[in-house]
Amino acid sequence: MKITVKLFAGFRDNRFKMAEQDFPEAATVGDILTALNIDGPELGVALIDGRHVLPEQVLVDGQILSLFPKVGGG
């Protein structure tokens, strides 16, 4: 299935900003993190189509996954 992955802040270093990538059916957010060589504890926030999700969340073809390290401001 095709997933658009968007990376932010330090996750962009040596990776990319946005890419459409192929993943096996029923891949989870955690599987995609592994494929991107991002350790689970590095993850701050994952959003699918603008909604917060957990690493166990299973993706569906055509979704947009946004991944942020632990960041903040205000």
Next chain:
Amino acid sequence: MDKIFRVNMSDLTCKVEKVPAEFVTLGGRALTSTIVAAEVPPMCHPLGPNNKLVFAPGQLSGTAAAQSGRMSAGAKSPLTGTIKESNAGGTTAQQFAKMGIKAMIIEGQPKDNKWYRLHVTMDGVTFEDASELVGKQNFAVIDAMNAKYDTKIGVMTIGVPGENRLAAANISVKDPDQKIRSHGRGGLGAVMGSKMIKCITVDATGAGKVEIADPEKFRAAAKVFAKGMLDHPVTGEGLPIYGTNVLINILNEAGGLPTKNFKYGQCEHHDKVSGETMHDTIAGRPNGHTKHGCHAGCIIQCSQVYVDEKGEYITSGFEYETVWGLGINCLIEDLDDCARIDNAMDNIGIDSIEGAVLLAVAMEAGVLPWGDGKEGLRIMNEEIGKCTPIGRILGNGTGSVGQAFGLTRVPVVKNQGIPAYDPRSVKGIGITYATSTQGADHTAGYTIATNILKVGGFVDPLSKDGQVELSRNLQIATTAVDSTGMCIFVAFPCLDIPEVMPAMVDMIAARYGVDMSVDDFVGMGAKILKMEKEFNTAAGFTAEDDRLPEFFEYEPIPPHNAVWDFTPAEIDEVWNF
């Protein structure tokens, strides 16, 4: 021995008073709000002789505690009509604390209609003729004071909008690099102008160290606290690298980034003004600094020095809310243009949140085209900065612009502009905006931490569940933290690392030689928050004022098409403590 300076502008005297026993362990917001609540008649006109302007360094300001260099300023606000506390970095908090000035209370108004500069020394305050400074904007005032004294002189100043008592006027504070930090929100610059004080200079000659009752306990706690700041990924890594502006992209992805005067929750050009782009822009230019502290002793370094392509200074302290307001909400896509407007707002002395929010409403009114950064800059310098008739309409804030042009999408609560997080799609912050004693203020109970950033747990931003409790707890805790002199970002480690909050409380206990538990500390926050609420009630505010503007209820915001859907009774539950 700490003291209070009571400055009377009516007879140009300064009394040096003993610190009352009940004030000894207070500081910052706790002290300014206690004094304002006790001494300012709630129904007084904010620009009249009965309002008072109070400055107080935080409980830990001037000590070796990291992040503790913030000063609180308090008064009845001419923008909101409520009690107001606004804190800022710079150099004066640490100067006051080391000089033993627990608070400076400014009351009355001059009878001779002359402008003054207050000159603060260890002995008291003298009243200097300020006629040569009148009409100057802030950077020129700072240059003049540096030339008269030296660069160590502390400076708090107002620009021309403050002289003219415009409700968006702030009080600008010189920072360690001779640039500007601001007591931004709530129009305190207009209160200073109403007392005909153009500038306050602070000469700390003879100041000693802040007395610590139990130095050993203090040192141990300070170490744990500083380690917490460096260990937490947000304060140790995210903020220093990207600054607060890292939030542009995350709010955009979450659909909570108010765009084109709160019409949309996402913005197509978001990455042009994002924290990531700003970092790369600054790092790629000569003399740019991606890290910078607003006061000596800051180890987070979330600020920056923003320069142009040639390496010439444009601005510093270029925060998320300002970049959002100009770059996203006004659709000004050129980050350099946004930086120049930020610098202009520092220079003329208006709150950069109110200034950006009112500019978007002015764009909706047709005063200037959407996205026109050059015209936005001209309006700041030539209209608001010079207090022309249209400049006065704008410089009196977002609500003033909305009323003058007959608009309904006017994002204010208690007449203060709503900042950078849409309350329909980040519902916890909507509860804070609605109920804060300060008018719409994200920092008063920063639910973004838990709604968006997953710090201190997670409460779904689009659901109503848990938002009232979240906002209530954060408003209480923030009132306490605002009293310490600490920057608000200490909250991130406090929420996630168990030993950080007790270490902060231990530092306060060791500073004053008292017993204080975390519960005592939070209890102080609750007490002060209720005191502020009682002031507002006595000033004529009711539960009906704790509401968001109506358009949030009938204009769904894309992409989630969320509306504001709390009932009045649900909102009022915030005060159930």
